[in-house]
Amino acid sequence: MQNIKEQIRKGYQELTTRQKTVAKFVIGQPKTIALHSAQKIGELTETSETTVIRFCYALGYSGYSALQTEIRESLLNSDEEEGPLKNYRDTTGELIGENNLIQRVMEQDVAFIQQTLSSINNELFTKAVDLIIQAKKIVVVGFRTSYSLANWTSLTLNLIRGDTSLYRGPIDDADSIIMEMDEHWLVIAFSFPRYASETISFVQAAKTKGVKVLGISDDELSPIGLEANVLLKAITPQPSALNGMAAIFSLLKALTTGVAAADWPKVQDRVRTYDGQSGFEFHIPTTESWG
Amino acid sequence: MQNIKEQIRKGYQELTTRQKTVAKFVIGQPKTIALHSAQKIGELTETSETTVIRFCYALGYSGYSALQTEIRESLLNSDEEEGPLKNYRDTTGELIGENNLIQRVMEQDVAFIQQTLSSINNELFTKAVDLIIQAKKIVVVGFRTSYSLANWTSLTLNLIRGDTSLYRGPIDDADSIIMEMDEHWLVIAFSFPRYASETISFVQAAKTKGVKVLGISDDELSPIGLEANVLLKAITPQPSALNGMAAIFSLLKALTTGVAAADWPKVQDRVRTYDGQSGFEFHIPTTESWG
DNA sequence: AAAGGAATAAAGCGTAAGCTTCATTCTTCT
DNA sequence: AGAAGAATGAAGCTTACGCTTTATTCCTTT
Structure with a gap:
């Protein structure tokens, strides 16, 4: 997910007006992308299927399918790997390391x-x-x-x-x-x-x-x-x-x-x-x- | 999600041997269903695309697409419902009772x-x-x-x-x-x-x-x-x-x-x-x- | 053990969805 | 203001995937 948003952020300025509309939509409700067709997204953003697909090209994806697949994967994977609640519960076993530094620091603040x-x-x-x-x-x-x-x-x-x-x-x-x-x-x-x-x-x-x-x-x-x-x-x-x-x-x-x-x-x-x-x-x- | 699992449980006895294999797979890793084609599921369960599809029929779905769509929706929706986002929706303009104000505000920050x-x-x-x-x-x-x-x-x-x-x-x-x-x-x-x-x-x-x-x-x-x-x-x-x-x-x-x-x-x-x-x-x- | 029948998988078909092309509209620059 | 170019969307094309058909295998029963 973060990769996608990052990719959009980087390329945002190069996008056309309508494509920016689509970009905002994707960032705002990625779940909708995960569940619906390019045509539907065209309707929802009040652009067109074509624009949605060209938006994908502009970001470097091979097409809408590619974007959709990546969004689906990231949404579902993040679900699996690191639910926020879960992370914050198990503070006892503390392995330090760069990886979960953010987590530890924030948990400390919560405490x-x-x-x-x-x-x-x-x-x-x-x-x-x-x-x-x-x-x-x-x-x-x-x-x-x-x-x-x-x-x-x-x-x-x-x-x-x-x-x-x-x-x-x-x-x-x-x-x-x-x-x-x-x-x-x-x-x-x-x-x-x-x-x-x-x-x-x-x-x-x-x-x-x-x-x-x-x-x-x-x-x-x-x-x-x-x-x-x-x-x-x-x-x-x-x-x-x-x-x-x-x-x-x-x-x-x-x-x-x-x-x-x-x-x-x-x-x-x-x-x-x-x-x-x-x-x-x-x-x-x-x-x-x-x- | 729960609907699907319930449906599988009910119909499980009526399923054929290979279909039971598929059923177990679906319950075990619904995310895989959400992300991959019927053919792929056939491979992963060491059955076949056909069996996967017939499994869908057996559960009363109109086909693999229908099952997949429902799984996708339930996985992503559950994400939405109990996500912390909900917590902060209703905080903006609302008058808060003095008593638990501190608590509520701080809980919001934690969220x-x-x-x-x-x-x-x-x-x-x-x-x-x-x-x-x-x-x-x-x-x-x-x-x-x-x-x-x-x-x-x-x-x-x-x-x-x-x-x-x-x-x-x-x-x-x-x-x-x-x-x-x-x-x-x-x-x-x-x-x-x-x-x-x-x-x-x-x-x-x-x-x-x-x-x-x-x-x-x-x-x-x-x-x-x-x-x-x-x-x-x-x-x-x-x-x-x-x-x-x-x-x-x-x-x-x-x-x-x-x-x-x-x-x-x-x-x-x-x-x-x-x-x-x-x-x-x-x-x-x-x-x-x-x- | 053989026959009937169910279960399964391979192969081919159809359709939905993605993609491309082209005509139209909108922008920008002189 | 007009022309050149970019952006857009409608319509047609293509492909991937779900689905159906059909042939094979496996199980059950006598």
Whole structure:
């Protein structure tokens, strides 16, 4: 399967307009190819049998039959060799080796997500959501590894509720930002090993103005943990959080989803506005929209 | 499938000796039926094409084609019904009860990770790792949602192999960066909906200098997919990738782990140095840092 | 053991589906 | 705007595969 998709991707630009239509169809629903004739695919794609066959030639196949056979084989083989569920179950016997590296790494992430999930205190989580919803303005802060977390959180919260900004360190003027703060503001601080001192400094300075602090960390007793009004803890591999991003993002997604769910109509409205910007489409992309 | 097996079981006693041989074969490896002609099945069962066809009649089918079609459909449909795809269909606009929200969100992420895992082609993955290892210099690019991905990747790759920088958009001088490039450079480009046009422009400009491009996207046919030498696909919820970060980070972790594993002693050395640093002068790598 | 009958496989037939050709439409470039 | 060329789809051609017929083998029964 992957071979076929890869082949289509490589040759895509050389295809004609109608052939691109067929290409998208093949990638989108290979099963239909496996089960139906070239003529039928012509109908379904609103092209013609001929175009479908020529699409096969363009990809280097000897004809529709060849493509169909390969798709059938790959669909059925993948079924047999590596069902995703099966793979993820048998983590005990661990042969390392290049081959199943991806599998192991991802399984590890699944495990961290599940641990994080089970360690989350529901009451705390609700408090965190409330903090976000009720804040007048939000400032997100996080450096190094945590910067990507902060960046994403800022972006997403700005989309779903607005009034959120990202403090990016000395580039921004911390003093003037802090000056504006009051007790209705919220600072969301990310702090994972190795804990950046700038984060904690910023939070401490902000607290003098009475802001609320939502901390997200791997440890209740981390520097941020001690400063925060509410602390959400994500389980990550030690010592570095470099490898725990999946679990943290999963937690963040839960958080943002919680915020979104609490004020859904407003969020939908915002998303629509965002959507309308600059001619990009928010839904499944088609080549037409890519120009 | 179950229908077919049931049908065989019912009629089994009435079958002739050779037909029973065929019956056992069909139950044992229906996939082979799905993929091969009646003649071939005749050979494999050491009976004959004729017997295979008469076996179909005996079960009440109109012929071999009918049996084959039904087997194909049932094999592929079962794939569809209980596939993880179903899980994520109903998540988009639905209001979720507060109580199990965390759980549901995280389970969804687990599902996406598993899908990504099962859709990854090992060969492509290895190629991606090789590209990274063999590159002289690496530039990472990604905007909006993808910026956090790019940022993290840049940070991490710089740690484990060095010579990696992040292109942050017009802040950096794209022209002078691109000027330096040659065919030993690698550009890692992130592109998720809504696809930022800056990313594709940068990549296209870079390609004129002969650089290699590693694309990471949600769609083989996305703008980046078409430009990339190697494309890794992550499964994310549609329409936006906002909610698919966990799966993408999981993929990235696999990638970086792959790179690290390939040159482990050197990486360990680097990490020691990084940890030994006092203070926090390690900064987000930018193109300036080469100046 | 021989005859009748069922089961089987080889050979030939027919049809569905893939493929090719050609006329028409759409694009692009001057 | 017009001409040259590419892309497209309809109609006819070809082949592969399923199916039928027929000859052979194997089993059963007396």
